[in-house]
Amino acid sequence: xxxxxxFPLSFGPSPxxxxxxxxxxxxxxxxxxxxxxxxxxxxxxxxxxxxxxxxRKGLNILWAETKAAASPEGRLSGHGAGKTTFCRLxxxxxxxxxxxNQQFRTSFRKSxxxxxxxxxxxxxxxxxxxxxxxxxxGDHPWAVRDASLLDGMPDAPPRGAASFKDYEAALNEAVxxxxxxxxxxxxxxxxxxxxxxxxxxxxxxxxxASLSDWRVxxxxxxxxxLTAPDRENLMRLVLGLVxxxxxxxxxxxxxxxxxHERLVKxxxxxxxxxxxxxxxxxxxxxxxxxxxxxxLFENAVNQRVADLHHQAHEAIKGLRDDAELTRLIGDESEVxxxxxxxxxxxxxxxxxxxxxxxxxxxxxxxxxxxxxxxATTKFLPFRGHCSTPLxxxxxxxxxxxxxRPDDDEVQQATTAIASDASTQxxxxxxxxKELDELNVELASRKKAHEAAQASTKxxxxxxxxxxxxxxxxxxxAADLDAAFKxxxxxxxxxxxxxxxxxxxxxxxxxxxxxxVKLSRQHRDAMDSFSQxxxxxxxxxxxxxxxxxxxxEGKSLDPRLxxxxxxxxxAPNLTKLLAFDIASLCISQFKGIGHHPRxxxxxxxxxxxxxxxxxxxxxxxxxxxxxxxxxxxGFQYIxxxxxxxxxxLQDAPWLIQPKLDATxxxxxxxxxxxx
Numbered sequence: 001x002x003x004x005x006x007f008p009l010s011f012g013p014s015p016x017x018x019x020x021x022x023x024x025x026x027x028x029x030x031x032x033x034x035x036x037x038x039x040x041x042x043x044x045x046x047x048x049x050x051x052x053x054x055x056r057k058g059l060n061i062l063w064a065e066t067k068a069a070a071s072p073e074g075r076l077s078g079h080g081a082g083k084t085t086f087c088r089l090x091x092x093x094x095x096x097x098x099x100x101n102q103q104f105r106t107s108f109r110k111s112x113x114x115x116x117x118x119x120x121x122x123x124x125x126x127x128x129x130x131x132x133x134x135x136x137x138g139d140h141p142w143a144v145r146d147a148s149l150l151d152g153m154p155d156a157p158p159r160g161a162a163s164f165k166d167y168e169a170a171l172n173e174a175v176x177x178x179x180x181x182x183x184x185x186x187x188x189x190x191x192x193x194x195x196x197x198x199x200x201x202x203x204x205x206x207x208x209a210s211l212s213d214w215r216v217x218x219x220x221x222x223x224x225x226l227t228a229p230d231r232e233n234l235m236r237l238v239l240g241l242v243x244x245x246x247x248x249x250x251x252x253x254x255x256x257x258x259x260h261e262r263l264v265k266x267x268x269x270x271x272x273x274x275x276x277x278x279x280x281x282x283x284x285x286x287x288x289x290x291x292x293x294x295x296l297f298e299n300a301v302n303q304r305v306a307d308l309h310h311q312a313h314e315a316i317k318g319l320r321d322d323a324e325l326t327r328l329i330g331d332e333s334e335v336x337x338x339x340x341x342x343x344x345x346x347x348x349x350x351x352x353x354x355x356x357x358x359x360x361x362x363x364x365x366x367x368x369x370x371x372x373x374x375a376t377t378k379f380l381p382f383r384g385h386c387s388t389p390l391x392x393x394x395x396x397x398x399x400x401x402x403x404r405p406d407d408d409e410v411q412q413a414t415t416a417i418a419s420d421a422s423t424q425x426x427x428x429x430x431x432x433k434e435l436d437e438l439n440v441e442l443a444s445r446k447k448a449h450e451a452a453q454a455s456t457k458x459x460x461x462x463x464x465x466x467x468x469x470x471x472x473x474x475x476x477a478a479d480l481d482a483a484f485k486x487x488x489x490x491x492x493x494x495x496x497x498x499x500x501x502x503x504x505x506x507x508x509x510x511x512x513x514x515x516v517k518l519s520r521q522h523r524d525a526m527d528s529f530s531q532x533x534x535x536x537x538x539x540x541x542x543x544x545x546x547x548x549x550x551x552e553g554k555s556l557d558p559r560l561x562x563x564x565x566x567x568x569x570a571p572n573l574t575k576l577l578a579f580d581i582a583s584l585c586i587s588q589f590k591g592i593g594h595h596p597r598x599x600x601x602x603x604x605x606x607x608x609x610x611x612x613x614x615x616x617x618x619x620x621x622x623x624x625x626x627x628x629x630x631x632x633g634f635q636y637i638x639x640x641x642x643x644x645x646x647x648l649q650d651a652p653w654l655i656q657p658k659l660d661a662t663x664x665x666x667x668x669x670x671x672x673x674x
Contacts (some may be wrong), residue, residue, distance in 0.1 A: 034148075036117070045153075101219060123174045131157065176193075302484075311474070
């Protein structure tokens with residue numbers, strides 16, 4: 001449908017813009033960039049310069065002109081010219097973590113491993129010279145207060161990491177020093193400049209599809225991530241649409257909301273545990289389970305447990321003093337005593353045998369010695385006499401020769417010794433026979449003891465089985481008691497959770513009521529913001545379209561109405577752009593909030609914005625600049641492939657040079673990156 005049919009309206013800035021006046025203290029943007037320069041290497045001289053861009057306060061348009069599409073070069077002339085590279089490097093100078101996506105960084109560093117980007121950034125009326133390396137060769141970022149690209153540069157880059165931190169601190173101080181409450185209500189994260197920058201400089205890849213979707217994964221920016229509630233809270237804080245007390249209550253409400261959601265999510269698990277415990281108890285009771293906390297039900301279960309214990313006790317009482325077991329234990333003890341008696345006898349006889357074996361050995365040795373002595377008595381003297389052989393003593397007439405016993409006497413003595421040895425052997429044999437008989441008796445009695453032990457063990461096992469069978473009510477009682485206690489615990493846990501959920505829900509309702517009252521205190525600011533939003537919407541879409549911002553709880557909801565709710569691709573993009581510009585204007589013209597009055601839009605036309613509306617966007621920005629007088633208190637930078645209105649295609653609004661992708665020297669960096 002043609003634009004004229006879609007919008008039977010008049011385009012162009014509303015005459016009401018002429019009624020706008022800058023608020024006191026807004027003659028300068030809180031943050032704005034005056035120059036941006038990219039160098040192939042250090043030092044930053046004209047020989048090393050790839051591109052220098054001069055910017056101004058107010059409206060700045062970077063145009064990559066799309067030429068006639070008669071040739072492939074013409075069709076591509078506006079694309080790939082470096083608009084997004086310019087935006088990424090500008091964001092990098094303002095503190096973004098990376099100067100572009102991985103493809104750009106790799107290509108640039110391949111061509112210029114020691115490249116630099118420098119910028120003059122004005123922060124709260126003070127110019128900072130900011131320098132950040134584009135290579136990966138160990139150079140550090142640095143920043144110098146009260147300095148500029150117009151000043152002389154050192155031969156080597158200074159190692160001033162600390163000064164860059166001072167620059168980052170200055171950005172934070174300039175934007176947030178007036179905020180009494182800087183913690184985001186959802187996560188408690190402290191609001192810092194790197195969290196705000198993504199909103200002020202949306203990714204072109206996000207296609208301006210959502211109010212609070214500022215960065216996408218494809219841009220590879222490594223910007224700090226925030227939840228959607230935190231992003232909306234950030235916008236309200238910056239716009240001055242939430243106060244100190246309200247912010248604290250918002251944070252408390254968010255904490256309670258998270259806890260409430262956690263408990264609600266946990267409820268199904270607790271309900272499942274309660275159901276399992278109830279079913280188990282019902283299975284053991286064999287009847288429906290009463291309500292936890294009912295005294296009669298609890299008494300009935302406890303009585304059932306006591307009855308089962310009593311039943312088991314009475315059943316096994318008679319088995320604990322079993323007469324048969326007593327008799328068997330007595331028999332086993334008696335047999336064991338007889339075993340011990342025989343073992344004692346054996347030990348005694350073994351002692352006699354050992355003693356007798358020694359005696360036999362000695363008597364046998366004496367008998368052998370006596371026999372040998374008898375054979376030599378004819379030649380040897382008596383013990384105690386001289387050693388002269390008897391024949392010689394006799395031939396010499398020795399008087400002692402007559403005192404020697406005769407041979408019969410010696411024979412009798414020798415026979416007596418031999419007889420004693422024989423007697424001792426007979427006695428030893430008798431003792432060994434007695435010992436063998438005792439060992440046989442011991443084996444018999446041990447066998448009898450083993451039989452008695454087996455009988456006792458068998459009877460014990462029988463008794464244990466009987467007791468185990470009769471004691472089953474005890475186990476039933478223990479199972480029932482454990483199941484009942486588990487049921488009560490599960491019921492108590494579920495009840496506490498339900499109570500906590502109800503309490504949190506009640507506390508949230510109270511907080512909601514308080515927040516509604518507090519939000520009314522900011523109604524003037526909200527009304528002012530909504531009016532500015534409507535003013536900008538009508539400047540872009542015509543006076544018959546009405547724009548308003550609904551504030552529901554902590555949410556911001558920009559809406560368009562034209563014969564009812566007005567939703568389609570172009571109006572949705574328009575209301576997003578109008579919201580961003582209104583956010584800048586509430587600070588510029590109402591003095592409300594903490595917006596730094598810096599805004600960067602990268603090629604919004606490429607997100608399917610109608611040409612007439614797109615042209616009105618430029619005209620609206622120029623009209624807002626005119627409303628500021630000689631010194632615009634904001635900086636709005638927009639890149640485009642579509643032509644801006646003819647009256648804005650020249651200085652001071654058009655950034656030089658006009659980019660063109662078909663010629664390397666007219667691309668942003670002036671070269672083709674490999």
